[in-house]
Structure formats: structure tokens, C-alpha cells
Amino acid sequence: MQHGSQYIAPTLNVDAVIFQLGGKGLETLLVKRSTDPFSGKWALPGGYNAVGHTTSEALQKIVLTKAGVDISSAVPYVEQLYTFDTIARDPRGHAVSVTYMGCGREIPTQKSLDEAAFFPVSELPQLAFDHGDIITYAHSRLAAKLTYTNAVHALLPQDFTLTQLQTAYEAVFGRELDKRNFRKKFLSLNLIHETDKTWREGAHRPAKLYEFNSHTLESLSRSFD
Amino acid sequence: MQHGSQYIAPTLNVDAVIFQLGGKGLETLLVKRSTDPFSGKWALPGGYNAVGHTTSEALQKIVLTKAGVDISSAVPYVEQLYTFDTIARDPRGHAVSVTYMGCGREIPTQKSLDEAAFFPVSELPQLAFDHGDIITYAHSRLAAKLTYTNAVHALLPQDFTLTQLQTAYEAVFGRELDKRNFRKKFLSLNLIHETDKTWREGAHRPAKLYEFNSHTLESLSRSFD
DNA sequence: GCAAAAGTGTTTGGGATACACCCATGC
DNA sequence: GCATGGGTGTATCCCAAACACTTTTGC
Numbered sequence: 001m002q003h004g005s006q007y008i009a010p011t012l013n014v015d016a017v018i019f020q021l022g023g024k025g026l027e028t029l030l031v032k033r034s035t036d037p038f039s040g041k042w043a044l045p046g047g048y049n050a051v052g053h054t055t056s057e058a059l060q061k062i063v064l065t066k067a068g069v070d071i072s073s074a075v076p077y078v079e080q081l082y083t084f085d086t087i088a089r090d091p092r093g094h095a096v097s098v099t100y101m102g103c104g105r106e107i108p109t110q111k112s113l114d115e116a117a118f119f120p121v122s123e124l125p126q127l128a129f130d131h132g133d134i135i136t137y138a139h140s141r142l143a144a145k146l147t148y149t150n151a152v153h154a155l156l157p158q159d160f161t162l163t164q165l166q167t168a169y170e171a172v173f174g175r176e177l178d179k180r181n182f183r184k185k186f187l188s189l190n191l192i193h194e195t196d197k198t199w200r201e202g203a204h205r206p207a208k209l210y211e212f213n214s215h216t217l218e219s220l221s222r223s224f225d
Numbered sequence: 226m227q228h229g230s231q232y233i234a235p236t237l238n239v240d241a242v243i244f245q246l247g248g249k250g251l252e253t254l255l256v257k258r259s260t261d262p263f264s265g266k267w268a269l270p271g272g273y274n275a276v277g278h279t280t281s282e283a284l285q286k287i288v289l290t291k292a293g294v295d296i297s298s299a300v301p302y303v304e305q306l307y308t309f310d311t312i313a314r315d316p317r318g319h320a321v322s323v324t325y326m327g328c329g330r331e332i333p334t335q336k337s338l339d340e341a342a343f344f345p346v347s348e349l350p351q352l353a354f355d356h357g358d359i360i361t362y363a364h365s366r367l368a369a370k371l372t373y374t375n376a377v378h379a380l381l382p383q384d385f386t387l388t389q390l391q392t393a394y395e396a397v398f399g400r401e402l403d404k405r406n407f408r409k410k411f412l413s414l415n416l417i418h419e420t421d422k423t424w425r426e427g428a429h430r431p432a433k434l435y436e437f438n439s440h441t442l443e444s445l446s447r448s449f450d
Numbered sequence: 451g452c453a454a455a456a457g458t459g460t461t462t463g464g465g466a467t468a469c470a471c472c473c474a475t476g477c
Numbered sequence: 478g479c480a481t482g483g484g485t486g487t488a489t490c491c492c493a494a495a496c497a498c499t500t501t502t503g504c
Contacts, residue, residue: 009234010276012321051235051319055310083308083323085280094276096237096323098308163456180458181494188492204455205501222492223448388483405485406467413465429481430474447465 010085011095014059015046015131017138018075018102021155024120025171028135029107030127031067031114037091038128044135045069045116046097055080055098068112071102076215077154078102079145081138089130101138103154143172148223150191153212161199161207162186173225189220235310236320239284240271240356242363243300243327246380249345250396253360254332255352256292256339262316263353269360270294270341271322280305280323293337296327301440302379303327304370306363314355326363328379368397373448375416378437386424386432387411398450414445 018029030042045067049058056078063069071078081099089095109116119125121139124132145151146169155168166182186192192210200206243254255267270292274283281303285296296303306324314320334341344350346364349357370376371394380393391407411417417435425431 007236007273008276009237010274011232012234012237048232049235051233052312054312055308055321080308083280083305085323087277087279096280098310098321161456178494178496179456180496183457184459185493200502202455203453203503205457207456386483403468404483405469408484409486410466425475427481428476428479430483432483 011090011093012049012055013046013090013095013097014049014055014062015044015097015099015134016059016063016071016102017044017081017099017135018063018069018071018104018107019121019138019142019155020104020107020118021168021171022118022120024122025174026121026139027118028121028124028138029063029067029069029109029116029118030125031112031116033128034114041128042119042125043128044099044131046099049098055100059100064110064112066113067116068110069107069116070110074107075102075104075154077104077151077217081134081141084130084134086130097134099134099138101141103142103151105155105157139172143174146172147225148220150212150214150218150220153215159195159197159199159209159211161209163207165192165210169225177225185224189222189224191218191220236315236318237274237280238271238315238320238322239274239280239287240269240322240324240359241284241288241296241327242269242306242324242360243288243294243296243329243332244346244363244367244380245329245332245343246393246396247343247345249347250399251346251364252343253346253349253363254288254292254294254334254341254343255350256337256341258353259339266353267344267350268353269324269356271324274323280325284325289335289337291338292341293335294332294341295335299332300327300329300379302329302376302442306359306366309355309359311355322359324359324363326366328367328376330380330382364397368399371397372450373445375437375439375443375445378440384420384422384424384434384436386434388432390417390435394450402450410449414447414449416443416445 020027029045031045033039033041033043045063047062049055060071063071078100081101083098085096087094152168156164162183166177170176192212195209195211197209198206199209245252254270256270258264258266258268270288272287274280288294288296303325306326308321308323310321312319377393381389387408391402395401417437420434420436422434423431424434
């Protein structure tokens with residue numbers, strides 16, 4: 001097939017699954033659609049990717065505009081997820097969506113075009129398009145990433161307690177872990193070190209605070225859980 | 226941004242990294258370009274994805290036409306790899322490429338538009354576009370897949386010897402494995418069973434032939450190497 | 451002193467690794 | 478009988494999993 005003659009490209013979209021931890025575990029950012037199709041339904045923040053912009057650039061701009069979230073400052077870990085391309089996924093016509101997955105913590109949302117909110121992945125509303133599938137896929141990918149990389153750092157503050165760290169893993173994995181085994185194993189990976197600070201909260205012993213040695217993504221020497 | 230006003234989509238391409246085992250280890254399918262850009266250079270089989278066709282459909286058709294390889298019959302394992310989208314990757318203009326990785330064995334190539342051949346990944350010619358990066362990425366992904374799935378089956382015949390199986394792993398991993406440990410570990414995964422056939426070849430003891438219990442993709446209970 | 455979360459060790463079983471010789475065949 | 482690749486077992490170490498009590502604080 002030659003370009004130019006009668007080649008027509010499908011629409012190119014980008015969509016983002018942005019995770020953070022909240023009171024009810026892992027949450028994902030959604031926006032309420034105000035136009036058809038799926039007007040009134042919640043959806044992943046996303047939109048058109050025009051020629052001349054990379055998918056990351058388009059994503060950055062769209063998520064800021066539509067959901068009021070600035071990925072470059074508030075979402076330290078972002079990776080491309082998968083490209084969804086079934087013909088029928090958008091009732092307006094063939095649209096290929098390059099999806100991304102990102103993680104952050106206490107992500108601030110500015111004023112935006114659409115109403116935006118974080119929903120616990122365990123209590124998602126009805127979703128537009130195939131966005132439910134995309135979230136499920138992103139969740140499983142995040143769980144996998146936590147087992148063989150230091151990606152958790154993006155879900156935690158700079159200084160964190162071992163309990164917070166364990167809670168992050170439990171929220172993503174959806175199951176409880178043994179405290180003693182978790183600490184022994186994680187500390188043996190040499191990814192984090194103690195600080196001289198402690199965290200006091202409530203009527204109980206204060207917790208030591210830890211820091212990651214590096215905030216760049218690394219593969220673990222042996223996989224975790 | 227609204228569709229319709231002045232939205233123009235980038236060109237959508239698909240490209241395939243098709244692996245098989247050959248005399249010099251892991252090989253990948255390339256086609257020789259006969260037109261600019263990169264005329265005369267080797268490239269991955271790929272081409273335009275027009276509206277109305279999924280990327281798999283487009284891939285299927287393009288690889289058959291340009292390289293003479295019928296994916297549906299000769300490439301039992303195919304998965305989507307990554308979407309490459311840097312603006313400058315195609316000198317003709319912004320083209321987003323959805324790439325796929327596939328594995329087969331003794332893949333027949335029919336007559337095709339372009340000259341097509343398998344090259345050992347250790348001896349690749351100069352490649353067009355960013356196709357060298359794509360192959361490197363596909364190779365690392367394949368190695369990872371072999372550690373946690375039964376995907377090797379796609380590189381082997383229906384009946385195979387344990388030596389063939391080990392050789393397949395060694396070719397993909399690029400290093401040698403211990404024979405006794407390999408056999409003990411692989412057999413303990415319960416993915417394969419002995420047949421009553423044997424393989425005679427050369428002046429030495431004949432080898433037992435094995436079969437996979439299932440040819441559908443499965444995740445291993447514990448990861449391999 | 452009591453409630454609440456932080457912190458800490460030992461035992462046991464199984465898989466990972468390292469390693470060398472005998473077996474069945476063709477010529 | 479000899480060359481060639483097929484086939485096999487053991488000892489050691491480390492990691493994974495299971496499991497319960499003491500410590501430090503606020504009130």
C-alpha cells in the first residue's frame with residue numbers, strides 16, 4: 001500500500017490510568033463525560049493525538065486540560081501500557097488508543113474542563129468505552145511491576161515508614177502480607193535506608209522513616225512476592 | 226480538541242519482529258527495502274494500517290504480502306510489543322508504529338513483493354528506521370516471556386528432545402545452562418510429558434521425545450531462570 | 451495501666467546451584 | 478572400541494513461609 005493515494009489513518013487517541021493510594025486502597029483518576037457518546041458516564045482522561053505530537057506530549061496536555069492533573073510534576077512514574085485497537089471500541093468510528101499507566105501520591109487536581117475525581121479500583125462506577133478493561137489491565141501490570149522493580153517509590157512520600165511501604169504493596173496486590181517476612185525481605189534488597197527521622201502519630205510507638213536510595217526505575221536482583 | 230474541525234491523525238504503521246531458531250541461534254525476519262527512504266537497507270516487515278482494520282489484521286496482511294510469511298499458520302505465538310511514536314522515526318513524516326513480536330519454527334516464506342530472509346540476531350545488517358531498537362526490545366521481551374510462561378513451545382516442533390528445549394532457551398538467553406539442573410527444573414514444572422517416540426540421529430544414544438501438555442499460553446507457577 | 455501500632459528471630463521445607471560419570475548407539 | 482551426544486543424583490546454601498511476643502508511646 002502506498003501513502004498518498006487513498007490512505008486514511010484511524011483516529012489516534014491516548015488514555016491514562018493514573019493510580020494513587022487513598023483511604024480505600026488503590027484509586028484511579030476518572031473524568032465525567034459531558035458529551036456523547038457516554039455522556040454522564042465516567043471515563044479515563046484521554047483524547048485525540050494530532051500529527052506532530054508524541055503520545056507522551058499529547059497525554060501530558062490532555063490530562064492537564066481535562067482532569068487538571070499535571071503529570072510532569074505530580075506523577076513520577078509513567079509507562080506506556082498497551083495499544084487498544086478494536087474497531088468497535090469507539091462508536092464514533094475506528095479509534096486506536098495508546099494507553100499509559102502512571103503512579104503518584106496525593107495528586108493535586110487543578111480546575112479542569114471536566115469534573116475529575118479519584119475512585120477506589122474496588123468501587124468503580126460504570127465506565128465509558130472499554131475503559132474498564134484498560135483499568136484491569138493497568139492494575140495487573142502495576143502489580144507485576146512492583147514484584148520486579150522499585151516502582152513503589154512513586155506511590156510513597158519521600159520519607160515513609162515500613163508500614164506505609166507494606167500497605168502500598170498490600171493495596172496493589174489486594175492481599176495481606178506478613179509483617180516480619182515483608183520487612184526482612186524488603187530490607188535485604190538494599191533499595192532503601194533508614195533516615196534519622198521518626199514519625200509520631202497516635203498513641204503508640206513512633207516509626208522510623210526510610211528513604212529510597214534511588215528514585216530511578218531499577219529491576220530487582222530477585223523478584224518480590 | 227474536537228474531532229472534525231481540523232484534527233489530522235498521524236500515519237499508523239504496524240511492524241513485526243518474527244523470531245525463529247536457526248543454525249546460528251535466534252533469527253529474525255527482515256525484508257530488503259526497494260524504495261526510499263532507506264532503499265537497499267533491510268527492515269522489519271511492516272506497513273500502513275488503514276482505518277477499519279485492526280493492527281493484527283493489518284499485520285497479517287502486510288507480512289504475507291511483503292515478506293511471504295503467513296502469520297496465522299506459521300507463527301503460533303504473537304503478542305503486541307510496544308508502540309513507537311517519536312516524531313523523527315520516519316523521515317517522510319510523523320508515523321506511529323504499533324509493533325508485534327512473534328515466534329515460530331522453520332517458517333516457510335512464499336514468494337513476496339520484497340526480498341525476505343531470516344538473519345541471526347547476532348549478525349544483523351544495517352537496519353532502516355528505528356528497527357534496530359525494536360528488535361533489541363523484542364528480544365529482551367522474549368527472554369522475559371520464556372522465564373515466566375510456556376511460550377517456548379512456539380519455537381519448537383510438536384515433539385522435541387530435552388536438548389532441543391534447552392538449546393532454545395540458551396539461544397534466547399544468550400548463555401549456556403547446566404543440563405542436569407535444566408532438566409530437573411523444567412520437568413518439575415509439569416508443562417511437558419514424555420511420548421513413546423524417540424529421536425535417532427548420528428552415532429549416539431537416541432533421545433526421548435516430549436510434548437507440551439498445552440499449547441495455549443500459560444504463566445508458570447514459579448519463574449524460570 | 452491500657453490501647454495501639456512498631457519492632458523483632460527462629461524453624462522448616464523446598465528450590466537453586468554446583469558438579470562428573472555411565473549409557474546407547476553408529477561406524 | 479571409540480566417538481558422540483543422551484541421560485542421571487547428591488550435597489550445600491539460601492530463600493520463602495509460618496508463626497507470637499516485647500517495646501514505645503498517648504491518654
